[in-house]
Amino acid sequence: MKEKEGFVDCPEQQMIVYVEKEDGQYGPMQTGSYITKNYIEDYFLKRNNLISKLKEQVDREEISPVKLFMVLEDLTVSELSARTRIPFRKVKKHLLPGPFKTIPNTLLEHYAAVFNITVEQLLDVDAGYEQKNDEDASK
Amino acid sequence: MTTIPFNHKMGAHCESGTVTSLLNHAGLTISEPMVFGIASGIFFGYFHKHKSFPFPTFIVRNRPGEIRKNIGKQLGIRFQTFSFPREESGMEKLDELLISGIPVACQVDFFYLDYVPSWERVHINVHFMVVIGKEGSDYIISDSYFPGPVRLPEHSLRKGRFAGGTMSPKGFIFYPAHVPSSSDLRKPILKGIRKACFNMLSIPVPFIGIKGIRLFAKRVADWPKLARDTEHLSHEVMKINILLEDQGTGGAGFRYMYATFLQQAADIVELPELKERSAELMAIGDGWREISLFAARIGKNRDLGTARMKELGDLIMDRAAVEERFFNGLKKSVK
Numbered sequence: 001m002k003e004k005e006g007f008v009d010c011p012e013q014q015m016i017v018y019v020e021k022e023d024g025q026y027g028p029m030q031t032g033s034y035i036t037k038n039y040i041e042d043y044f045l046k047r048n049n050l051i052s053k054l055k056e057q058v059d060r061e062e063i064s065p066v067k068l069f070m071v072l073e074d075l076t077v078s079e080l081s082a083r084t085r086i087p088f089r090k091v092k093k094h095l096l097p098g099p100f101k102t103i104p105n106t107l108l109e110h111y112a113a114v115f116n117i118t119v120e121q122l123l124d125v126d127a128g129y130e131q132k133n134d135e136d137a138s139k
Numbered sequence: 140m141t142t143i144p145f146n147h148k149m150g151a152h153c154e155s156g157t158v159t160s161l162l163n164h165a166g167l168t169i170s171e172p173m174v175f176g177i178a179s180g181i182f183f184g185y186f187h188k189h190k191s192f193p194f195p196t197f198i199v200r201n202r203p204g205e206i207r208k209n210i211g212k213q214l215g216i217r218f219q220t221f222s223f224p225r226e227e228s229g230m231e232k233l234d235e236l237l238i239s240g241i242p243v244a245c246q247v248d249f250f251y252l253d254y255v256p257s258w259e260r261v262h263i264n265v266h267f268m269v270v271i272g273k274e275g276s277d278y279i280i281s282d283s284y285f286p287g288p289v290r291l292p293e294h295s296l297r298k299g300r301f302a303g304g305t306m307s308p309k310g311f312i313f314y315p316a317h318v319p320s321s322s323d324l325r326k327p328i329l330k331g332i333r334k335a336c337f338n339m340l341s342i343p344v345p346f347i348g349i350k351g352i353r354l355f356a357k358r359v360a361d362w363p364k365l366a367r368d369t370e371h372l373s374h375e376v377m378k379i380n381i382l383l384e385d386q387g388t389g390g391a392g393f394r395y396m397y398a399t400f401l402q403q404a405a406d407i408v409e410l411p412e413l414k415e416r417s418a419e420l421m422a423i424g425d426g427w428r429e430i431s432l433f434a435a436r437i438g439k440n441r442d443l444g445t446a447r448m449k450e451l452g453d454l455i456m457d458r459a460a461v462e463e464r465f466f467n468g469l470k471k472s473v474k
Contacts, residue, residue, distance in 0.1 A: 001395060001425055012256065014286050015385065016151040018172065018395035020421060026399040028171070028389070030149060030286070035380050035435055036258070042377075042439050043258055046370045071193075073250075073262060078190040083262075083304040113298070116251065 003029055010037035047072075058125050064100030065125045066091070069115040084110040140234070142272030145242050147281045147288050151389030151396050154206045155180060156283025157244045157267040162216070164242060165318040172389075176400030177327045178209035179334040181393050183462075185346045185355040191305040194365060194375050197355055197382060199392035201338065203246075203265035203306065207313065209334075213327035217317040222309045226301050229310030230293070233270060236314065242271045242281070246308040247299030254280070254289040259385075264306045270296075284387060328404045329473050335397075336470040339462065349463045356456035360448050369441055376451070377438035380431040391424030391431075398424060401469075412472045416465070423461050430454050 006019045010032025019029045054068040070080050077095070081088040086107055093099040094111075103111075105119065112119045145164060150156020155175040162169055175181075184198045201209075211218050223229035236243045249255065249266040272279035277290040300310045339348040346354050366372035382392070389396035398420040405413035433454060437447050 001390060001421070001428060006390065013259065013385070014149070015284065015387070016149050016156075017384075017390040018151065018399045019390070026395070026402050026417070026421065028149075028151065028399075033385050034432075035377065035385060039377065039435060039439055040258065043374075046374055049370055074193055075262060076191060076193050079262070079304050082307070083302065085303055114303075116298070 006031055008032040008034045008037055010034075012036055012040075055125060058097070061097040064095055064097045065122050066100060066111055067095040068125060069111075069117070069122070070095070073115060075114075080111075080114065083114045086110055140237060140273040142274065142279045142288075143237065143240055143242050145269070145271040145281055145288075147271075148283065149286060150283030150387075152180075152200070152387040152393070153267045153283055154203060154265075155396075156387075157269055158207050158210060160269055160281060160283065161242065161244060161315050162210075162318060165315045166320065167214075167216075167318050167322070169322075170399075170403065172396050172400035173324070173328075173403055174206065174210050175393070175396055176335075176404060177213050177324070177331040178206040179331045179338060180206055181335050181397045182338055183348055183351045183392075185351040185358070187346070187354070187358050187361075195358065195362065196378075197351070199383065199388060203267075209331070213330060214322045214324075215317075215319050216315055218313045219316040220311065220313040222311050224309070226297055226310065229300060229312075230297060233312060234273065236312075237270065237273055241314050242269050243312050243314050244269050245296070245300055246311040247296070248302035248304075248308065249299075251295050251299035251302065252282075253291060253295050254282075254285065262302075262304065264302055264304055264308055266299075324404075325408050328408050332401075332404070332469060332473045336466050336473075339466045340470065349459050349466070352455060352459035352462060356452045356459060359452045359455065360445070363443065363445075363448060369443065372443050373438040373441055376434050376443060379434035380438075383427055383431045391427040394420055394424030394427055410472065416469050416472055419465055419468070423458070423465055426454075426458055426461065430458070 001019050003019045003021055006017050006029055008031050013033035013036040014030060015033060016028045017031050018026055020026055054071060057063045058065055058068055077088060077091050081091045094103055108119045108122060112122045148160055150159060150171050155171050159169060159171040159174045180200050182199060182201045186192055187195045207218055210216060221232055233243055244267055247266050248262060248264045250260050250262045268280050268282040270278050271281050276293045278296050280289050280291050282289060300308050302308060342348055362375060363372055366375060384390060398417045401413045401417035401420060405411055433451065437443060
């Protein structure tokens with residue numbers, strides 16, 4: 001790729017790309033992210049729609065907040081189990097609203113730590129994802 | 140504690156960038172593409188089902204940690220490494236090394252790095268960066284993905300270093316304890332190229348190397364069946380662009396950086412043919428970049444019907460064919 005073709009003006013996300021310079025030598029060029037520059041709004045649109053859908057499922061008591069944040073953070077049950085150090089079968093149960101209500105506080109803390117939120121935000125999903133949205137807006 | 144004078148430099152990739160910065164700091168002049176190439180960093184693997192990934196994905200570099208291990212072995216560099224069963228001892232050791240004036244590379248989960256924009260943060264336990272100081276309760280970080288040093292609160296670094304899950308960092312840190320003042324790069328370059336060719340052509344596993352690219356090309360048509368809905372499919376298809384371009388690859392899934400390595404290597408090993416191979420790989424990289432742009436476009440337009448997904452698969456299949464020719468040619472060049 002030629003140097004001119006590779007440059008993207010996106011100060012929000014800088015990176016190094018290797019390009020062909022004018023003298024034919026290959027070397028690094030600091031540039032911006034093409035996908036962030038052109039498609040970041042689409043990313044947030046999809047993310048907000050996903051949050052709304054999952055939130056509706058929580059409200060209808062089809063899934064638990066653990067499932068909501070697990071899907072949102074692109075984790076599998078196996079990965080969440082390994083990260084929280086909670087057995088796989090228990091995590092699977094905790095994805096359902098009924099068993100979620102019986103989770104002791106110590107285990108809720110494990111989940112909250114992995115999702116990088118507080119236990120209060122895990123119990124009150126609105127607050128949980130509002131905090132995530134605030135983080136997004138502040139960047 | 141103050142900050143250790145350290146020449147912060149952006150790098151294409153976190154591990155090769157971190158290792159290069161530390162070696163440069165220790166007095167060895169070597170470029171990031173040279174580190175990447177000698178360490179046989181170029182790779183391909185496709186995972187259609189994996190317990191840690193909620194959706195099919197692919198990798199374009201060798202296993203995390205291999206760059207450090209391979210460059211150490213090839214150039215006679217001794218890296219001092221530490222892992223910790225307890226957080227406290229891990230944080231204490233880091234502080235102790237910083238007080239001694241040693242910049243320290245840390246393995247962390249990318250998700251907990253507060254200085255990373257939210258849309259980039261994902262749970263991935265194999266991000267590498269250099270800690271160069273501590274001011275109050277903040278650590279000063281030289282992260283090769285950022286234009287300058289950044290600050291990270293102690294609690295976030297702790298979370299990142301001791302995250303659980305697949306390839307959990309376990310507080311892993313390292314620094315070069317012995318670096319030869321100069322190295323003859325000829326043998327390491329040739330060895331690195333041979334190993335890269337082996338990895339791409341000969342590993343007898345159906346999802347690795349050229350076979351992996353072919354598998355990706357075939358199985359991408361199944362992605363619509365695995366997605367929750369169209370927006371999920373769009374997100375996953377657009378991630379092809381991110382994995383090839385944005386996640387620290389130097390563009391085109393490391394193909395541009397490896398082409399740069401081959402160009403630099405040609406003069407050192409006095410093998411002008413490598414310059415031709417280098418130009419060939421640059422052109423192959425352009426093809427990968429077309430795939431990135433195509434994936435981003437069809438994802439954004441939700442143009443993800445059978446015909447488009449087949450078109451995407453065909454573009455990927457074409458890369459398998461050209462890379463097979465390329466790596467066979469490269470193998471002959473360094474025989």
